[in-house]
Amino acid sequence: MKILLLGEYSNVHATLAEGLRALGHTVTVASNGDFWKNYPADISLKRTPGKVGGVSLMLKLATVLPRLRGYDIVQLINPMFMELKAERLFHIYGYLKKHNKAVVLGAFGMDWYWVKTCTFDMPLRYSDFNIGTQRRTNTDAIKEQNDWLGTAKERLNRKIADECDGIVAGLYEYWVCYKDMHKGKTVFIPFPIKPQDAELVEKKGKLKIFIGINKARSEYKGTDIMLKAAEAIARDYPEQVEIEKAESVPFKTYEKMMNGSDVILDQLYSYTPAMNALLAMSKGIICVGGGEEENYDIINETKLRPIVNVTPDYQSVYESLKKLALLKDEEIMRLKHQSVEYIHKHHDYKKVAAQYVDFYEQILSRKTKGKAL
Numbered sequence: 001m002k003i004l005l006l007g008e009y010s011n012v013h014a015t016l017a018e019g020l021r022a023l024g025h026t027v028t029v030a031s032n033g034d035f036w037k038n039y040p041a042d043i044s045l046k047r048t049p050g051k052v053g054g055v056s057l058m059l060k061l062a063t064v065l066p067r068l069r070g071y072d073i074v075q076l077i078n079p080m081f082m083e084l085k086a087e088r089l090f091h092i093y094g095y096l097k098k099h100n101k102a103v104v105l106g107a108f109g110m111d112w113y114w115v116k117t118c119t120f121d122m123p124l125r126y127s128d129f130n131i132g133t134q135r136r137t138n139t140d141a142i143k144e145q146n147d148w149l150g151t152a153k154e155r156l157n158r159k160i161a162d163e164c165d166g167i168v169a170g171l172y173e174y175w176v177c178y179k180d181m182h183k184g185k186t187v188f189i190p191f192p193i194k195p196q197d198a199e200l201v202e203k204k205g206k207l208k209i210f211i212g213i214n215k216a217r218s219e220y221k222g223t224d225i226m227l228k229a230a231e232a233i234a235r236d237y238p239e240q241v242e243i244e245k246a247e248s249v250p251f252k253t254y255e256k257m258m259n260g261s262d263v264i265l266d267q268l269y270s271y272t273p274a275m276n277a278l279l280a281m282s283k284g285i286i287c288v289g290g291g292e293e294e295n296y297d298i299i300n301e302t303k304l305r306p307i308v309n310v311t312p313d314y315q316s317v318y319e320s321l322k323k324l325a326l327l328k329d330e331e332i333m334r335l336k337h338q339s340v341e342y343i344h345k346h347h348d349y350k351k352v353a354a355q356y357v358d359f360y361e362q363i364l365s366r367k368t369k370g371k372a373l
Contacts, residue, residue, distance in 0.1 A: 001360060002026045004068060004100070007077030008034040008041065009108050010275035011251065012170065015192045019353025030068065032083055037251045043067065047083040057083060061092070069099035073360045075168075077106045079157035086152035093160060102363050105160050107169040107178050107186070112157040115148040117177040124173060126312045128220060128269050140220030165363045168356070171272045172298045187359055188298055192352035193278045193343050200284040200340065203262055203332045206242045207325050209233075210261035210285070212254055212276060213247045222268020222312060226288075229317035230265060233325060240325040261285050262332060263324060268312045271295050278347055281306065281339035286332070288320055299346050306338035 003020060005013040008031035017027040030043035043064060047057045061082075068074070074096050082089060097103050107113065118129035125132065129141050148154055161167060161178070167186040169175035175188040209230050211223065218224045227245075234241045246257045258264065258280055266277035266289030273295075277287040291307025308324065310316040324332070 001072040001357070001364075002070070003028070003360070004071040004074045005029045005031075005077070006068070006074060006096075007031050007081035007106075008039050009077050009106075010034060010037070011039045011279075012106075012108060012191055012275060013075070013077055014039045014041070015194055015349050016353060016356065018194060019192050019349035020356065022350050023353055023357060025357070028067075028071075030064070031077070034251075036248065037254075039251055045082055054084065058088070065092070065095060068096060071100045072364060073102050073104060074100045075104040075106060076160065076164075078109055079105070079111050079160050080153065086156040089156055090159070093156070097163065102165040102360070102367060103160075103163075104166045104168060104360070104363070105164045107167055107174040108171075109174075110144060110148075112148045112154040113161070113177040113181070114174060115144055116154075119145060119149070123176050124271065126269055127173065131312060138219050140217060144220075165367065166359060168359060171270070171274060172292075172294050173271050175298070189355045189359065190299060190347050190352055191275055191278055192349040193275075193282050193347040194349045195340075195344055196282045196284075200333070200336055203329045203336070207240055207263060207332070208242055208244060208261045209263045209265065209321065210244045210246070210258050210280070211265040212258075213245055215248055223265075225312075225314050226265040226268055226317050229314050229321060232318060233321045237322070237325045241321075255279070258285065259283065262336070263288055263308075263321070265289065265317070268310065268317070273307060278343060282343040282347075284336040284340050286324070286335045286339060288317065288324070301342070301346065304338050304342050304345070306335055306342045308335075 003025055005017055005027060013029050013031060017029045020027045028043060029041045030045055031041040032046045033039045033041055047053045118124060118127040119135060122130045122133060129136055161182055167178055167182055169178055169186060169188050170191045178186045211227055211230060213223050230243050234243050244257060244261060246254050263286045264277055264280040266273055266287050270290030271292040271294055272290045273287050277289055281287055286308060288308040288310060291309035308320050310320050
């Protein structure tokens with residue numbers, strides 16, 4: 001197949017592309033590299049800030065768009081798959097749909113279905129937008145609601161979801177938000193991770209806790225709470241714990257800083273580990289974050305439990321880190337080995353790519369039969 005992966009979130013498309021190519025498919029990644037994270041792309045769609053940047057990107061698209069046609073599958077990372085206003089993306093989406101065989105929408109992050117479902121329907125016990133039946137009122141949550149509810153972004157998201165040929169969700173949470181409204185064409189496929197070949201280093205000395213901080217999203221993702229808990233543990237158990245912080249750094253720097261850690265603190269309001277935590281787990285780093293039973297159920301995992309699940313509050317994070325700080329080294333190593341095994345079993349980029357291929361082939365088969373009728 002000839003496949004176009006358009007847009008990027010946390011290395012999902014770049015990693016998937018490697019897996020698909022390993023299976024013999026022709027793949028092009030076109031993206032902005034996920035802003036400052038700077039992930040690789042075959043066609044760069046980076047935008048410089050301001051109105052001039054928007055004009056420059058539109059001019060660039062005049063030459064790029066003809067290269068984005070003739071594919072069997074075009075997969076969009078999100079309804080906002082380029083750094084342009086939603087109003088402009090309607091036309092570009094129409095062009096992609098007209099000049100390619102099939103379009104797949106990724107449910108990988110922030111969009112109308114996520115905002116609307118978590119704000120009003122609340123099927124999850126907690127999320128970026130609710131704790132129980134209470135709506136979160138932090139600045140970031142309100143900003144996203146204003147961006148997506150009753151706006152051009154909502155109209156774009158709903159149009160693409162209605163018209164596209166398939167929807168693939170990368171986390172349990174996103175699958176929940178799409179499955180009822182688009183039951184016939186929504187599937188869950190785990191995020192792809194390229195397994196690490198290096199042997200696990202035995203834990204010696206202090207427990208090394210790593211946390212990545214995006215200053216603009218700290219409160220929204222719960223990093224503020226997790227950091228406070230980690231700093232408190234480091235003060236209370238200075239002989240057992242040390243902390244490494246990475247603040248809004250490019251991906252290669254982030255990964256280098258992560259290496260050698262024992263624990264990573266991931267998104268507080270998630271049921272499942274996302275790309276950064278999964279990458280860490282592939283290195284034998286224990287994830288403290290989202291590891292609810294729903295996460296294990298959707299991948300049919302009944303034995304491995306490598307994730308230290310926390311509920312979205314300071315005390316839960318503090319107590320979980322305290323237990324890890326006081327665990328014997330052999331217990332820490334058991335969780336590290338389970339983390340690596342979990343990634344190999346469920347997230348290996350080639351295994352994940354094969355699931356995508358099956359989904360793509362089903363879509364193309366349906367379209368072919370539809371034309372034949």
